[in-house]
Amino acid sequence: MKNLKSLSGLTLLLVAGMASASQFGPNNQPDLIQPKLREMLRTANTAMLSGDYERAIAYSNSVLVDGDIKFSVNTDGIPDAQRAEARAAADQAIALWSEALNGEVNFVEVEPRKANVRINFQTEVRNMGTNIAGFAVWQRQVFDWGNNNFTSNITADIKLRSQTPTGRLMPKDAMVHTAAHEIGHVLGLWDSPTFGDIMGPLYLKSPVTKLSERELTAFREARSEAKQITQACLVAKTR
Numbered sequence: 727m728k729n730l731k732s733l734s735g736l737t738l739l740l741v742a743g744m745a746s747a748s749q750f751g752p753n754n755q756p757d758l759i760q761p762k763l764r765e766m767l768r769t770a771n772t773a774m775l776s777g778d779y780e781r782a783i784a785y786s787n788s789v790l791v792d793g794d795i796k797f798s799v800n801t802d803g804i805p806d807a808q809r810a811e812a813r814a815a816a817d818q819a820i821a822l823w824s825e826a827l828n829g830e831v832n833f834v835e836v837e838p839r840k841a842n843v844r845i846n847f848q849t850e851v852r853n854m855g856t857n858i859a860g861f862a863v864w865q866r867q868v869f870d871w872g873n874n875n876f877t878s879n880i881t882a883d884i885k886l887r888s889q890t891p892t893g894r895l896m897p898k899d900a901m902v903h904t905a906a907h908e909i910g911h912v913l914g915l916w917d918s919p920t921f922g923d924i925m926g927p928l929y930l931k932s933p934v935t936k937l938s939e940r941e942l943t944a945f946r947e948a949r950s951e952a953k954q955i956t957q958a959c960l961v962a963k964t965r
């Protein structure tokens with residue numbers, strides 16, 4: 727778990743059942759991709775090299791988020807007057823990721839009980855007594871059913887704060903930043919130490935509403951690695 731304090735004392739918190747030793751990626755820069763996603767890419771690559779193509783494809787496709795993301799947005803927990811703005815913030819965050827994904831993954835809104843990714847706005851969000859801007863608990867899994875039969879899924883529960891710790895309404899762009907940050911975790915990105923990154927700290931006075939070039943590059947590189955594995959396996963299978 728990694729907490730990033732912002733200048734205004736709000737933290738975007740990531741909660742997940744994984745170790746979080748800070749790690750370094752290519753060129754010794756902090757890796758913007760989650761350890762879990764790197765691990766899945768390694769598993770896919772190893773499986774491919776040993777001719778275990780279906781397993782390799784299952785893992786690389788899981789990295790790519792195979793299929794739609796079924797999401798729901800719930801604003802019942804916040805005052806009426808703020809609901810439209812919170813909703814618009816969630817939509818803007820989703821649009822930002824759709825664009826980063828070049829439309830390769832569809833975000834489809836469904837009712838909460840059918841959703842894989844649930845986005846909930848609350849007036850406040852706390853973790854162990856500390857005010858935080860939001861958090862996501864997510865799971866990305868590949869199931870091996872035997873006989874070369876694999877399925878995968880992604881589920882996430884996202885909680886987002888609609889009011890500042892002093893009781894003011896969160897500015898809309900701050901909600902966009904928080905929502906986009908938590909969706910970024912669901913898609914495989916890791917916290918960034920850099921101000922100006924979506925995956926970086928939230929500063930209420932200057933929230934970030936688009937991905938930095940660095941983030942976009944890291945995200946697309948990881949996806950392109952997965953695409954190459956899937957492609958190579960599909961070709962190898964037909965030989």
Ligand SMILES: [Zn+2]
Nearest residue numbers: 738739740917
């Ligand atoms: Zn985070």
